Amino acid sequence: xxxxxxxxxxxxxxxxxxxxxxYDKEGLLPFVERTSSGIxxxxxxxxxxxxxxxxxxxxxxxxxxxxxFIDWCSDGDSTLQQRYDMFIERKASVEAQMEELKxxxxxxxxKCNYYKTALEAGTEDVHKSNKIEIPHx
Amino acid sequence: xxxxxxxxxxxxxxxxxxxxxxYDKEGLLPFVERTSSGIxxxxxxxxxxxxxxxxxxxxxxxxxxxxxFIDWCSDGDSTLQQRYDMFIERKASVEAQMEELKxxxxxxxxKCNYYKTALEAGTEDVHKSNKIEIPHx
DNA sequence: AAACAAGATAGAGTTAACTCGAAGTCTATC
DNA sequence: GATAGACTTCGAGTTAACTCTATCTTGTTT
Numbered sequence: 031x032x033x034x035x036x037x038x039x040x041x042x043x044x045x046x047x048x049x050x051x052x053y054d055k056e057g058l059l060p061f062v063e064r065t066s067s068g069i070x071x072x073x074x075x076x077x078x079x080x081x082x083x084x085x086x087x088x089x090x091x092x093x094x095x096x097x098x099f100i101d102w103c104s105d106g107d108s109t110l111q112q113r114y115d116m117f118i119e120r121k122a123s124v125e126a127q128m129e130e131l132k133x134x135x136x137x138x139x140x141k142c143n144y145y146k147t148a149l150e151a152g153t154e155d156v157h158k159s160n161k162i163e164i165p166h167x
Numbered sequence: 168x169x170x171x172x173x174x175x176x177x178x179x180x181x182x183x184x185x186x187x188x189x190y191d192k193e194g195l196l197p198f199v200e201r202t203s204s205g206i207x208x209x210x211x212x213x214x215x216x217x218x219x220x221x222x223x224x225x226x227x228x229x230x231x232x233x234x235x236f237i238d239w240c241s242d243g244d245s246t247l248q249q250r251y252d253m254f255i256e257r258k259a260s261v262e263a264q265m266e267e268l269k270x271x272x273x274x275x276x277x278k279c280n281y282y283k284t285a286l287e288a289g290t291e292d293v294h295k296s297n298k299i300e301i302p303h304x
Numbered sequence: 305a306a307a308c309a310a311g312a313t314a315g316a317g318t319t320a321a322c323t324c325g326a327a328g329t330c331t332a333t334c
Numbered sequence: 335g336a337t338a339g340a341c342t343t344c345g346a347g348t349t350a351a352c353t354c355t356a357t358c359t360t361g362t363t364t
Contacts, residue, residue, distance in 0.1 A: 036312095093350075320349100
């Protein structure tokens with residue numbers, strides 16, 4: 031089975047070697063084996079694990095919590111429930127984030143229209159006077 | 168027209184007074200007026216502006232860029248195009264983030280199923296031996 | 305064998321976004 | 335007018351997640 035160096039993995043996952051070493055230092059990569067001289071050898075499965083780490087990171091999970099998950103993985107079957115619960119919780123979190131982004135997008139869309147109209151009028155004033163009641167004349 | 172104190176605004180927007188003062192220090196709140204003794208008086212429109220700031224923040228925009236936007240607002244109609252462009256760009260960014268979250272959610276769902284199966288089997292091994300060919304017997 | 309790129313560690317530096325402490329001022333109530 | 339509580343500024347401290355520097359080792363190439 032062939033392996034990859036740290037810079038190859040960095041390139042493949044669009045990370046820096048600094049970041050990968052930092053992850054290792056933080057205990058996120060206990061599964062990465064070394065040559066007798068200490069050089070990291072990333073297996074295919076290590077890259078898959080890193081993809082899971084990146085996935086968790088993109089849900090906003092802090093590295094220390096990701097480390098908990100990695101520790102559970104090392105602990106074997108006795109932690110299956112924790113790991114399941116964690117992913118269920120992450121799922122809920124991501125769904126909440128998507129809801130949040132939806133609302134954000136609505137406001138942004140609103141602003142896009144606001145500025146489109148203002149640009150066409152050449153001034154923001156078209157919006158400002160909206161709420162002032164104009165007396166019959 | 169009535170106004171709000173910094174702690175009232177903090178409570179309403181679920182921020183801390185520290186955060187609001189920090190925003191002010193960073194130039195995000197040039198529109199907030201003060202009493203003669205220097206106490207901030209937040210108008211209704213200031214709270215609306217803060218909601219826009221929070222919206223931009225939730226798109227991942229750094230505070231320094233939000234400040235640019237605030238500065239453009241102070242500069243009046245000559246910056247309408249920049250502001251429009253900014254919101255268009257934010258829109259694209261949020262849409263990209265939603266796409267990203269969708270992919271994340273797919274992997275998470277996958278993992279939820281993975282661990283559900285593993286839990287039912289009592290061991291993760293149900294997945295591990297998948298790829299080993301079992302000879303006819 | 306000398307050079308050189310790429311690997312390693314340890315630890316310092318950076319950046320963003322707060323978060324807080326100190327010290328003083330305002331304002332409302334007793 | 336004194337006390338309490340909320341306000342002010344200034345500047346220091348915190349935290350997360352890198353990011354880099356210095357120094358050394360390894361492995362390949364000329």
